[in-house]
Amino acid sequence: MKNKIFFSVVIISFLIIFFVLFKGLQNTNIYTPQVDIKKDIPYFEAKLFDSDIVKNSNEIFQKEKFYLLNIWASWCAPCRDEHPILLELKDQVNLEIIGLNYKDNIINAKKFLKELNSPYRLTLSDENGIISIEWGAYGVPETFLIYNKRIIKRYVGPLNLNSIIEIKKFIE
Amino acid sequence: MASLIGFYSLIFGLCLSFIVVLFSIKNFRNSLVFDKKILSLTSLQLFFVITSFLGLIISFINSDFSNETVFNHSHTTKPLFYKISGTWGNHEGSLLLWLLVLNLFIFLFLLKSKEQDKNYRILTLLFQQVIIIGFFIFIIKTSNPFNYIFPIPTEGLGLNPILQDPALAIHPPILYLGYVGSSVIFSATLAATSLNYISKNWAKHIKTWVLWSWIFLTLGILLGSIWAYYELGWGGFWFWDPVENVSLMPWIALTTLLHCILILERRKILTSWVIILSISTFTLSMCGTFLVRSGILNSVHTFANDPERGLYILIFLFCLIFLSLFIFFFYHKTDDKQKYDFFWLSKESSILVNNWFMMYFLVVILIGTIYPIFLEVINSEKISVGPPFYIKLITPFLIPFLFAMAIGPKLKWIKSDIQNKINLSIFLIISFILSILIIKNLKVNFLVNTILVTSALYLFLVTSKEFLIKGINNLAQNLAHFGFSLLILSILFNNFFSTEVITNLKIGETFKSEKIHITFESIEKKKINNYSSIIGKININDPKGLNQTLEPELRIYNQPNIVTSEADIKTNLFSDKFITMNLVQNQDYFNIRYQIKPFMIWIWLSVLLICSGGLISLFRKKI
Numbered sequence: 001m002k003n004k005i006f007f008s009v010v011i012i013s014f015l016i017i018f019f020v021l022f023k024g025l026q027n028t029n030i031y032t033p034q035v036d037i038k039k040d041i042p043y044f045e046a047k048l049f050d051s052d053i054v055k056n057s058n059e060i061f062q063k064e065k066f067y068l069l070n071i072w073a074s075w076c077a078p079c080r081d082e083h084p085i086l087l088e089l090k091d092q093v094n095l096e097i098i099g100l101n102y103k104d105n106i107i108n109a110k111k112f113l114k115e116l117n118s119p120y121r122l123t124l125s126d127e128n129g130i131i132s133i134e135w136g137a138y139g140v141p142e143t144f145l146i147y148n149k150r151i152i153k154r155y156v157g158p159l160n161l162n163s164i165i166e167i168k169k170f171i172e
Numbered sequence: 173m174a175s176l177i178g179f180y181s182l183i184f185g186l187c188l189s190f191i192v193v194l195f196s197i198k199n200f201r202n203s204l205v206f207d208k209k210i211l212s213l214t215s216l217q218l219f220f221v222i223t224s225f226l227g228l229i230i231s232f233i234n235s236d237f238s239n240e241t242v243f244n245h246s247h248t249t250k251p252l253f254y255k256i257s258g259t260w261g262n263h264e265g266s267l268l269l270w271l272l273v274l275n276l277f278i279f280l281f282l283l284k285s286k287e288q289d290k291n292y293r294i295l296t297l298l299f300q301q302v303i304i305i306g307f308f309i310f311i312i313k314t315s316n317p318f319n320y321i322f323p324i325p326t327e328g329l330g331l332n333p334i335l336q337d338p339a340l341a342i343h344p345p346i347l348y349l350g351y352v353g354s355s356v357i358f359s360a361t362l363a364a365t366s367l368n369y370i371s372k373n374w375a376k377h378i379k380t381w382v383l384w385s386w387i388f389l390t391l392g393i394l395l396g397s398i399w400a401y402y403e404l405g406w407g408g409f410w411f412w413d414p415v416e417n418v419s420l421m422p423w424i425a426l427t428t429l430l431h432c433i434l435i436l437e438r439r440k441i442l443t444s445w446v447i448i449l450s451i452s453t454f455t456l457s458m459c460g461t462f463l464v465r466s467g468i469l470n471s472v473h474t475f476a477n478d479p480e481r482g483l484y485i486l487i488f489l490f491c492l493i494f495l496s497l498f499i500f501f502f503y504h505k506t507d508d509k510q511k512y513d514f515f516w517l518s519k520e521s522s523i524l525v526n527n528w529f530m531m532y533f534l535v536v537i538l539i540g541t542i543y544p545i546f547l548e549v550i551n552s553e554k555i556s557v558g559p560p561f562y563i564k565l566i567t568p569f570l571i572p573f574l575f576a577m578a579i580g581p582k583l584k585w586i587k588s589d590i591q592n593k594i595n596l597s598i599f600l601i602i603s604f605i606l607s608i609l610i611i612k613n614l615k616v617n618f619l620v621n622t623i624l625v626t627s628a629l630y631l632f633l634v635t636s637k638e639f640l641i642k643g644i645n646n647l648a649q650n651l652a653h654f655g656f657s658l659l660i661l662s663i664l665f666n667n668f669f670s671t672e673v674i675t676n677l678k679i680g681e682t683f684k685s686e687k688i689h690i691t692f693e694s695i696e697k698k699k700i701n702n703y704s705s706i707i708g709k710i711n712i713n714d715p716k717g718l719n720q721t722l723e724p725e726l727r728i729y730n731q732p733n734i735v736t737s738e739a740d741i742k743t744n745l746f747s748d749k750f751i752t753m754n755l756v757q758n759q760d761y762f763n764i765r766y767q768i769k770p771f772m773i774w775i776w777l778s779v780l781l782i783c784s785g786g787l788i789s790l791f792r793k794k795i
Contacts, residue, residue, distance in 0.1 A: 007501040014494070022483070080763070081754075
């Protein structure tokens, strides 16, 4: 008897796991960007990287322009790899790149930007990682393309040559 | 042509599966002796799968771009070696390799299990055929490696350059031998459970299979880790990436299983543990395939993402889980009176303690890997789980685990008393003092790290002593445990003492600090078959008189167009000097990253020691 109850409990819990994974499979939004379209960006306030000024998301993303929010850290190796790509996008007319420095040592982060050049118009600091969590970031690096305060596309992991082409297409 | 043969071989292989199943059922019901035909049919099936695999390899060697898989993953300028390794460097080919190993293992199993009961052998074959059929259909339906494209392209798209590497070329086959090897354990356990065949003898027989898959799995993980170390270019060897976790979970389950089997060999206890662990080892391997291949998680191993594939594996995986749960609950009979018939201080209980710790580590990793998916589905909230999560949850529990590992093996079966108390406490004091001396001068949390290092050193001392005194006696276990303590120590010291310099240099410039001078002397350009390379000559000079030239390399691959940075590593017994160089966009500067990583080689060596423990255990049994 006890065995049967135990069996049913185990079966039911596995069924639940199955169902959740099944649902998860359907909204793998990493590969189907439509899911993210029209999703409003979360409201947040963040300290600027090199001063004590606090800005909120409405101020940052106010213009009718494309924004690229890039979550990075100096300790993150793939960030180093994607850096040249951000630099290449830096001079796009209709695009502003915002950096969000994730859980980082400020000295290392400054050194990182000094060495590799900064592609960011604004660099925000996310010392405890809360803002990144609100954005739903999986990890660093992660990049969001934003227009009109809505997320158009997200890139998990480092940007590559294909992403440049895609981003440029969006902007045009 | 080769593709065509390959494809038809696959179809024949699938048909043979059904024939084998029919014959087996007939044999199972009607006869007392094992039907020789079944063995021949299984070998014929193996032959077809091998032909199919060779067909794919030949298509790759000939750069036959009418084959879609070859077109997507190969290129004419690629060296022959990587053309061949490209066969399993993609989703379709690697699944074909899965299938090959599945067939190979069941064939070997039938050959090697002649002294076992007929029904047990047939039932094992049947369960294995269920898995094999599942994979056949999966391959043919959703990931056929022999798709034809017309018009035939003149050139292929190329293999991802970071995969063009000797360690990575042999990493998948070795890892698969471990992963898929566990399928035989799974089938055999299910068969043994249904027939109530689990006994000391069965444990002796299955132990060989457990050991083989365990050795291959360990080696496979080691190779992957070495590759990550020198190819991904920042000197780490374990990233807690989902795909790494997914290989670590079956390893933990398999290691625990190995320990349970060791008990079962002597006394018929812990049978439920054995069954559950066998099931979970294989389902975790499958689960890994699901997580990585479905695109539900993103990682370097995600070849192609197709929801249909994910759905298929998911359904198949859960069918296997339900099947095994059903068998476990309705066929498994425990002998209650034998259940926990041992004293709290005994080898049995120490292995039980080990089991529970292992299960804890397993659960932490499992949750860290799949919790983000759950959370996203349930309330579309997203979180990211990184190394700090694993480190914080695992490290504290590592301390008692290491202590238990030092003392456990010294205990006797059934009832024991700790002997050599004086000796053991002297070791404890020595390791405590040593760790205080080591940690004192470091900028790390004193208390936690001292205790951690103490426990690791303690295990190290105890196992080395066993090693020296008892020598050959119980060599396998001593070697594996000694290797493990060495591994933990090397990882800890590697973490504590690693240093790093990151700087931007032009050619001819020198970076100077108190401890080190780094001079960027020159660069040299070379053109090699499928990439052009820039090799930097960098001179490292430190006040101790060390003068070394390191030559990191940048490779610009033509197809696909990707730049990879090849680290130059100078290894000696005490530390690795690790240097990488990267281009800085639109400037004359190169970004130089120089790291000194102590005891790096010991991490690899200790894992090899652990493996050799397994090997010795395998071969000593036969003598």
